[in-house]
Amino acid sequence: MKSRALLVPAMLALTAAVALSAALHARQSPVQIRHDAAARTYVVEIGGKPFTTYAYGDSFVDKPVFYPVLSPNGARVNREFPMVAKVPGESSDHPHHQSLFFTYDEVNGIHFWNPDKSGRRIVQREASVQGNALVVVLDWKDKDGKVVLEETKRVTFGGAADVFWMDHDITLKAAGVPVTFGDTKEGAFGLRLNDTLKEAGGTGRYLNAEGLETAANVWGKPSAWVAIRGAVKDKGTDTDVTVAIFAHPAGLNSPPYWHARDYGLFAVNPFGRRGYDPKAPERVTTLAVGQSLNVRFRVAVYAGKVEKARLDQDAATAGKAAR
DSSP states (O other), X not given: OHHHHHHHHHHHHHHHHHHHHHHHHHSOOOEEEEEETTTTEEEEEETTEEEEEEEOSTTOOSOOEEEEEBOTTSOBOBOOTTTSOOOTTOOOOOTTOOSEEEEESOBTTBOSSSOOOSSOEEEEEEEEEETTEEEEEEEEEOTTSOEEEEEEEXXXXXXXXXXXXXXXXXXXXXXXXXXXXXXXSSEEEEEEBOTTTSSTTSSOEEEETTOOBSHHXXXXXXXXXXXXXXXXXXXXXXXXXEEEEEEOTTSTTSSOEEEEOTTSEEEEESSOSTTTOTTSOOOOEXXXXXXXXXXXXXXXXXXXXXXXXXXXXXXXXXXXXXX
């Protein structure tokens, strides 16, 4: 009887979290996407509040990125460097970790993830706003300017009073030449966290779908989702937030491995396997000319530290999102 008495409050808490999540999703806030042609950006607001900006200008030499990324309570969850240099107290390692981005390091041997001065880059070819979505076509070019991959990225935005989210539906197509994705840990869809939100020297603590906590236990393991909960410190104020990345079950090699580091890189990698686990079989992904693959991730930024039951429910909702 004692175990049953303990079980009842737990079940009530789970039920309440699920009900709250459903109610909040039902009260969706309006989305506005505004193109600033001069600045070469698309600015996204949810419920009249800034969420993120898609930036594709010349200052982003390697690749377009989403910068900044904000919580409904206004907290900035990304690091400023290298977009803004010499922020007092901020780290300056890994300059290729630029806010929220997607790329990979072994594409026909080309290092699109790590710094590379060969001239390879990812450039925008076209973009359009379609309702609550931003659709962009990007060319992954080698050092000679030849297109290796064509990326079509459809990013759908949404949110409610306490959460902003964006669904990244990414299709990669071999353009002109066969493409091989090697097995490396260096990738692929990532956010460089605000230094005050990271684990090492910050306030954050990782959690995955299996209930494992801290970077030491989350890194290099497959999971349907990972979140980090902590407080963003700015001008003497602590603002609680949660950032979660949900991998869609229909995406390539789901559940994927996670490149979630205590120093602030929060990334998911659907290509690598042996790069994380030396005992695992090597995973090499190949595309014939004209062939494509698809990966899908939802980034959710919450005001406050949310419970695992809420994250489980939101992951299930994200997994049912229509294309």
